[in-house]
Amino acid sequence: MSLEYPDNLRYVDTHEYVGLAADVATIGVSAFAVDQLGDIVFVELPEVGDTLVKGSAFGSIESVKAVEDLKAPISGKVIDRNDKAIDAPEIISTDPYTAGWLLKIQVADTSELDGTFSATEYRVKVEGA
Structure with a gap:
Protein backbone atom coordinates (compact mmCIF):
# COMPACT_ATOMS: atom_id res chain seq x y z
CA MET A 1 0.00 0.00 0.00
CA SER A 2 1.33 3.42 -0.91
CA LEU A 3 0.70 6.14 1.67
CA GLU A 4 0.73 9.86 1.01
CA TYR A 5 3.53 12.14 2.24
CA PRO A 6 3.07 15.72 0.99
CA ASP A 7 6.29 17.22 -0.42
CA ASN A 8 5.78 20.56 1.34
CA LEU A 9 6.15 18.96 4.79
CA ARG A 10 9.15 17.78 6.82
CA TYR A 11 9.04 14.52 8.81
CA VAL A 12 10.76 13.15 11.93
CA ASP A 13 11.68 9.68 13.25
CA THR A 14 8.72 9.68 15.64
CA HIS A 15 6.31 10.13 12.67
CA GLU A 16 5.18 13.68 13.27
CA TYR A 17 5.26 16.17 10.41
CA VAL A 18 5.91 19.90 10.26
CA GLY A 19 4.57 22.33 7.69
CA LEU A 20 6.32 25.68 7.93
CA ALA A 21 4.80 28.99 6.75
CA ALA A 22 7.10 31.87 7.74
CA ASP A 23 7.65 31.25 11.47
CA VAL A 24 4.45 29.28 12.11
CA ALA A 25 4.64 25.49 12.05
CA THR A 26 1.67 23.17 11.64
CA ILE A 27 2.29 19.85 13.40
CA GLY A 28 0.47 16.56 12.94
CA VAL A 29 1.07 12.84 12.55
CA SER A 30 2.01 11.19 9.26
CA ALA A 31 -0.13 8.81 7.25
CA PHE A 32 2.36 6.08 8.20
CA VAL A 41 -10.04 7.08 19.41
CA PHE A 42 -8.46 9.82 21.56
CA VAL A 43 -5.91 12.61 21.32
CA GLU A 44 -4.53 14.78 24.12
CA LEU A 45 -2.99 18.11 23.14
CA PRO A 46 -1.42 21.01 25.05
CA GLU A 47 -3.19 24.29 25.65
CA VAL A 48 -2.70 27.43 23.57
CA GLY A 49 0.15 29.35 25.19
CA ASP A 50 2.09 26.22 26.21
CA THR A 51 5.68 25.88 25.02
CA LEU A 52 6.98 22.82 23.16
CA VAL A 53 10.60 21.69 23.34
CA LYS A 54 11.94 19.75 20.37
CA GLY A 55 12.04 16.03 21.15
CA SER A 56 9.86 16.20 24.24
CA ALA A 57 6.37 14.76 24.62
CA PHE A 58 3.56 17.27 24.11
CA GLY A 59 0.54 15.00 24.26
CA SER A 60 -0.65 11.54 23.38
CA ILE A 61 -2.60 9.73 20.71
CA GLU A 62 -4.62 6.63 21.47
CA SER A 63 -5.91 4.01 19.07
CA VAL A 64 -7.59 0.67 19.45
CA LYS A 65 -4.06 -0.84 19.34
CA ALA A 66 -1.85 1.46 21.42
CA VAL A 67 -1.25 4.73 23.23
CA GLU A 68 1.73 6.72 21.92
CA ASP A 69 3.36 9.93 23.09
CA LEU A 70 3.41 12.76 20.58
CA LYS A 71 6.92 14.26 20.31
CA ALA A 72 7.61 17.85 19.33
CA PRO A 73 9.46 17.98 16.00
CA ILE A 74 10.39 21.63 16.65
CA SER A 75 10.34 24.03 19.61
CA GLY A 76 7.92 26.91 19.97
CA LYS A 77 4.81 28.35 21.58
CA VAL A 78 1.39 26.85 20.86
CA ILE A 79 -0.75 29.47 19.11
CA ASP A 80 -3.60 27.19 17.97
CA ARG A 81 -4.76 23.64 18.47
CA ASN A 82 -7.22 21.58 16.49
CA ASP A 83 -10.11 21.11 18.88
CA LYS A 84 -12.01 19.27 16.12
CA ALA A 85 -9.34 16.55 16.30
CA ILE A 86 -9.88 16.34 20.06
CA ASP A 87 -13.67 16.14 19.68
CA ALA A 88 -13.60 13.79 16.66
CA PRO A 89 -10.17 12.08 16.58
CA GLU A 90 -11.19 9.95 13.61
CA ILE A 91 -10.45 12.97 11.36
CA ILE A 92 -6.78 12.33 12.09
CA SER A 93 -7.20 8.88 10.54
CA THR A 94 -9.14 10.04 7.49
CA ASP A 95 -7.25 13.28 6.74
CA PRO A 96 -4.01 13.62 8.74
CA TYR A 97 -2.59 16.47 6.66
CA THR A 98 -5.54 18.82 6.20
CA ALA A 99 -8.46 18.43 8.62
CA GLY A 100 -6.45 16.28 11.07
CA TRP A 101 -3.60 18.64 11.92
CA LEU A 102 -2.88 18.90 15.66
CA LEU A 103 -1.11 22.15 16.54
CA LYS A 104 0.14 25.42 15.15
CA ILE A 105 3.15 26.85 16.93
CA GLN A 106 5.19 30.04 16.77
CA VAL A 107 8.62 28.61 15.96
CA ALA A 108 11.55 29.59 18.14
CA ASP A 109 14.31 28.50 15.73
CA THR A 110 13.60 27.21 12.21
CA SER A 111 17.09 25.69 12.03
CA GLU A 112 15.72 22.95 14.31
CA LEU A 113 14.22 21.51 11.12
CA ASP A 114 17.74 20.69 9.92
CA GLY A 115 18.00 16.92 10.09
CA THR A 116 14.32 16.28 9.42
CA PHE A 117 13.31 14.16 6.45
CA SER A 118 11.91 15.25 3.09
CA ALA A 119 8.83 13.37 1.88
CA THR A 120 11.03 11.14 -0.31
CA GLU A 121 13.52 10.43 2.49
CA TYR A 122 10.70 9.67 4.92
CA ARG A 123 8.99 7.30 2.45
CA VAL A 124 12.25 5.36 2.01
CA LYS A 125 12.73 5.24 5.79
CA VAL A 126 9.26 3.92 6.66
CA GLU A 127 8.36 1.90 3.57
CA GLY A 128 11.82 0.89 2.44
CA ALA A 129 10.91 1.89 -1.11
Missing part, protein backbone atom coordinates in the same frame (compact mmCIF):
# COMPACT_ATOMS: atom_id res chain seq x y z
CA ALA A 33 1.72 6.69 11.91
CA VAL A 34 -2.03 6.63 11.31
CA ASP A 35 -1.68 3.38 9.33
CA GLN A 36 0.35 1.78 12.14
CA LEU A 37 -1.98 2.97 14.91
CA GLY A 38 -5.26 1.93 13.32
CA ASP A 39 -8.49 3.59 14.43
CA ILE A 40 -7.65 6.66 16.49
Whole structure:
Protein backbone atom coordinates (compact mmCIF):
# COMPACT_ATOMS: atom_id res chain seq x y z
CA MET A 1 0.00 0.00 0.00
CA SER A 2 1.33 3.42 -0.91
CA LEU A 3 0.70 6.14 1.67
CA GLU A 4 0.73 9.86 1.01
CA TYR A 5 3.53 12.14 2.24
CA PRO A 6 3.07 15.72 0.99
CA ASP A 7 6.29 17.22 -0.42
CA ASN A 8 5.78 20.56 1.34
CA LEU A 9 6.15 18.96 4.79
CA ARG A 10 9.15 17.78 6.82
CA TYR A 11 9.04 14.52 8.81
CA VAL A 12 10.76 13.15 11.93
CA ASP A 13 11.68 9.68 13.25
CA THR A 14 8.72 9.68 15.64
CA HIS A 15 6.31 10.13 12.67
CA GLU A 16 5.18 13.68 13.27
CA TYR A 17 5.26 16.17 10.41
CA VAL A 18 5.91 19.90 10.26
CA GLY A 19 4.57 22.33 7.69
CA LEU A 20 6.32 25.68 7.93
CA ALA A 21 4.80 28.99 6.75
CA ALA A 22 7.10 31.87 7.74
CA ASP A 23 7.65 31.25 11.47
CA VAL A 24 4.45 29.28 12.11
CA ALA A 25 4.64 25.49 12.05
CA THR A 26 1.67 23.17 11.64
CA ILE A 27 2.29 19.85 13.40
CA GLY A 28 0.47 16.56 12.94
CA VAL A 29 1.07 12.84 12.55
CA SER A 30 2.01 11.19 9.26
CA ALA A 31 -0.13 8.81 7.25
CA PHE A 32 2.36 6.08 8.20
CA ALA A 33 1.72 6.69 11.91
CA VAL A 34 -2.03 6.63 11.31
CA ASP A 35 -1.68 3.38 9.33
CA GLN A 36 0.35 1.78 12.14
CA LEU A 37 -1.98 2.97 14.91
CA GLY A 38 -5.26 1.93 13.32
CA ASP A 39 -8.49 3.59 14.43
CA ILE A 40 -7.65 6.66 16.49
CA VAL A 41 -10.04 7.08 19.41
CA PHE A 42 -8.46 9.82 21.56
CA VAL A 43 -5.91 12.61 21.32
CA GLU A 44 -4.53 14.78 24.12
CA LEU A 45 -2.99 18.11 23.14
CA PRO A 46 -1.42 21.01 25.05
CA GLU A 47 -3.19 24.29 25.65
CA VAL A 48 -2.70 27.43 23.57
CA GLY A 49 0.15 29.35 25.19
CA ASP A 50 2.09 26.22 26.21
CA THR A 51 5.68 25.88 25.02
CA LEU A 52 6.98 22.82 23.16
CA VAL A 53 10.60 21.69 23.34
CA LYS A 54 11.94 19.75 20.37
CA GLY A 55 12.04 16.03 21.15
CA SER A 56 9.86 16.20 24.24
CA ALA A 57 6.37 14.76 24.62
CA PHE A 58 3.56 17.27 24.11
CA GLY A 59 0.54 15.00 24.26
CA SER A 60 -0.65 11.54 23.38
CA ILE A 61 -2.60 9.73 20.71
CA GLU A 62 -4.62 6.63 21.47
CA SER A 63 -5.91 4.01 19.07
CA VAL A 64 -7.59 0.67 19.45
CA LYS A 65 -4.06 -0.84 19.34
CA ALA A 66 -1.85 1.46 21.42
CA VAL A 67 -1.25 4.73 23.23
CA GLU A 68 1.73 6.72 21.92
CA ASP A 69 3.36 9.93 23.09
CA LEU A 70 3.41 12.76 20.58
CA LYS A 71 6.92 14.26 20.31
CA ALA A 72 7.61 17.85 19.33
CA PRO A 73 9.46 17.98 16.00
CA ILE A 74 10.39 21.63 16.65
CA SER A 75 10.34 24.03 19.61
CA GLY A 76 7.92 26.91 19.97
CA LYS A 77 4.81 28.35 21.58
CA VAL A 78 1.39 26.85 20.86
CA ILE A 79 -0.75 29.47 19.11
CA ASP A 80 -3.60 27.19 17.97
CA ARG A 81 -4.76 23.64 18.47
CA ASN A 82 -7.22 21.58 16.49
CA ASP A 83 -10.11 21.11 18.88
CA LYS A 84 -12.01 19.27 16.12
CA ALA A 85 -9.34 16.55 16.30
CA ILE A 86 -9.88 16.34 20.06
CA ASP A 87 -13.67 16.14 19.68
CA ALA A 88 -13.60 13.79 16.66
CA PRO A 89 -10.17 12.08 16.58
CA GLU A 90 -11.19 9.95 13.61
CA ILE A 91 -10.45 12.97 11.36
CA ILE A 92 -6.78 12.33 12.09
CA SER A 93 -7.20 8.88 10.54
CA THR A 94 -9.14 10.04 7.49
CA ASP A 95 -7.25 13.28 6.74
CA PRO A 96 -4.01 13.62 8.74
CA TYR A 97 -2.59 16.47 6.66
CA THR A 98 -5.54 18.82 6.20
CA ALA A 99 -8.46 18.43 8.62
CA GLY A 100 -6.45 16.28 11.07
CA TRP A 101 -3.60 18.64 11.92
CA LEU A 102 -2.88 18.90 15.66
CA LEU A 103 -1.11 22.15 16.54
CA LYS A 104 0.14 25.42 15.15
CA ILE A 105 3.15 26.85 16.93
CA GLN A 106 5.19 30.04 16.77
CA VAL A 107 8.62 28.61 15.96
CA ALA A 108 11.55 29.59 18.14
CA ASP A 109 14.31 28.50 15.73
CA THR A 110 13.60 27.21 12.21
CA SER A 111 17.09 25.69 12.03
CA GLU A 112 15.72 22.95 14.31
CA LEU A 113 14.22 21.51 11.12
CA ASP A 114 17.74 20.69 9.92
CA GLY A 115 18.00 16.92 10.09
CA THR A 116 14.32 16.28 9.42
CA PHE A 117 13.31 14.16 6.45
CA SER A 118 11.91 15.25 3.09
CA ALA A 119 8.83 13.37 1.88
CA THR A 120 11.03 11.14 -0.31
CA GLU A 121 13.52 10.43 2.49
CA TYR A 122 10.70 9.67 4.92
CA ARG A 123 8.99 7.30 2.45
CA VAL A 124 12.25 5.36 2.01
CA LYS A 125 12.73 5.24 5.79
CA VAL A 126 9.26 3.92 6.66
CA GLU A 127 8.36 1.90 3.57
CA GLY A 128 11.82 0.89 2.44
CA ALA A 129 10.91 1.89 -1.11
